[in-house]
Amino acid sequence: MAKNASSSSSSSMQKINREDDELLLDGSESGWVEARTHCDHLDSLSPDLIHIPTPNTSCSRCEHPKENWLCLCCKEVLCSRFVNKHMLQHYQHQQHNLALSFSDLSVWCFSCDAYLDVQAIVPLRPAYETAYILKFGQPPPFRSVD
Ligand SMILES: [Zn+2]
Ligand SMILES: [Zn+2]
Numbered sequence: 001m002a003k004n005a006s007s008s009s010s011s012s013m014q015k016i017n018r019e020d021d022e023l024l025l026d027g028s029e030s031g032w033v034e035a036r037t038h039c040d041h042l043d044s045l046s047p048d049l050i051h052i053p054t055p056n057t058s059c060s061r062c063e064h065p066k067e068n069w070l071c072l073c074c075k076e077v078l079c080s081r082f083v084n085k086h087m088l089q090h091y092q093h094q095q096h097n098l099a100l101s102f103s104d105l106s107v108w109c110f111s112c113d114a115y116l117d118v119q120a121i122v123p124l125r126p127a128y129e130t131a132y133i134l135k136f137g138q139p140p141p142f143r144s145v146d
C-alpha cells in the first residue's frame, strides 16, 4: 500500500503539519493516519463559515501571532497545544470540538480525536475554502470526480 504517494489522485490525504505528528502518535499504532471521511459532531458547526478571521489572526487569549486554530463552532481563534493550548482548553470548557488549523488548513475533531477530510465532509468545505482563499489568494484544488 502506497503511503504518502505523490500521485495526483491521492490529493485527498491531508497534509499533516510536522508539529502535529506528535499529536497523532498517541492515538495511532500505524503511524499513518488518514483523515476521517465521516464525523458525528457537525451539529455544532457555525452556520456562517463564509465569514471567518484571516489566517494571521492572533490567539484571542495570549496573542500568539500565527499558526493558530479557528474554532468552527464560534469562530474564535486560539493557539495550538504546542503553544499555550488555548484551543484545547476551549474544547474542554466549551465543548467546541471542531477546529481548523491556519497553519495547514486541516480540520481536527476533538471528539473523534482525528483529522477530518474536508473534501469528503461537505459541511466543512465552506470554512476550508474560505480559509484557503484567505491564505493563498485562490480557491483550493478540490479533487475531481474521475
Ligand atoms: Zn493562546
Ligand atoms: Zn468555539
Ligand SMILES: [Zn+2]
Pocket (backbone or CB within 6 Å): 038, 039, 040, 041, 042, 109, 110, 111, 112, 113
Ligand atoms: Zn467528530
